[in-house]
Amino acid sequence: MWTQLVLGVMLSTTAWSVPNPTIRYDGHKVLQILPKTIEDVHELLSLAKKYHLDIWKSPRYLNETFDVRVDPEQITDFVNDIEALGLKANHWITDVQKLIDEISSGRNRRATFSIGAFNDHASINAYLDSLASANPHVTVHTMGNSYEGRAIKYVKISNNLGVNKKAIYADGGIHAREWLAVTTVLYFIDQIANNPSRDRTIDALLGKFDFYFAPVVNPDGYEYSRSHDRMWRKNRRPVISGCNGVDLNRNFAYHWNPDNGGSRNPCEEVHAGTHATSEIETKHLQNFLCSHSNLIAYLNVHTYGQYWIYPWGYTPILPTDYRDLDHLGRSAATAIRHTHGRTFTVGEDTRVLYAAAGGADDYAKGACGVKYSYTVELRDTGLHGFVAPTSYIIPAGEETFAGFKAFATELVHYEHL
Ligand SMILES: [Zn+2]
Structure with missing residues (x-):
């Protein structure tokens, strides 16, 4: 039966239709609150739990905002509680649904895949296949299938010269x-596989590395966010009646702990699963x-x-080689700033304020020994938050790829590759 369901979802969200998620966020606001102390952060986190709010951004350092989505019925009580703490709630996004509608009207209406559009999962997989058949440097593979049976595909880009090349995966x-x-x-894949600007740096990097890219590692959640709920975060496995999904980035088997930045409650956005690697998508990614x-x-x-x-992410104690990771992260951030002027903060996941155990980056480094393991949070700093407009796609690709190239180039020098 679920096969029919999956087929129905796929048919209704092809690239040339303009999907309109059915769950609406009329009148929902995103508030930005600037905590003054670490205690304020903890108070805000427990208030968010009390009201079951969707946290958009939790500060990782002091002087950073706490962004949270609040529905119209809760706003008065929540703001009163915030003010009782001596804090001020800035009404940052005044209507989440309006933002979603703006993006929907700019959605890709063409029948074909486009690097500059928010494409559906089937079109993305078809693009990866077509790239592999047209380009001798590209091969396409499947990590495995998601819970609802979608193929989690990745590409390998390699010029096949040289032996024992190190590899970078994103x-x-x-x-x-x-x-x-x-x-x-997807922008990274296009740049490295097709090298449209004949960039010699890319040729040089292909002489040093093999590249692996998986654009959609949670395809069921991705399609659900297109067809039903733009704010969906987790995968789609039914956990208990009425509540689906596990936060895959809390489910990895390295110091997994739902009480450390996750949740044991299946109805919450950061539900870490009943045990480590409870989810098939996590399992595929760990294996990879x-x-x-x-x-x-x-x-x-x-x-x-x-x-x-x-x-x-699970502890504020730094890894022993953190200076190496910090140095290369700074190379990336400098190149990003020089592209469109955006400032990226480089640092440890946790620091004091934001512990989150069971993340993919911790697993890659701790369990698999991938030395340079990072979580990259793209633009912006809250203007659109999760509802990035279509106009961000190319500039975000450009700046992040500039960071990626600088990072990989410095990695060659730094590790004497
Ligand atoms: Zn995320």
């Missing part, structure tokens, strides 16, 4: 609603990461907040 879409992460990984022993670097791409951060 993936997107582990969180369903973070569509800009998907488009940015640990079975490619030549991987030296991994980027787990998300939106938003503009960070280039490294493990650990």
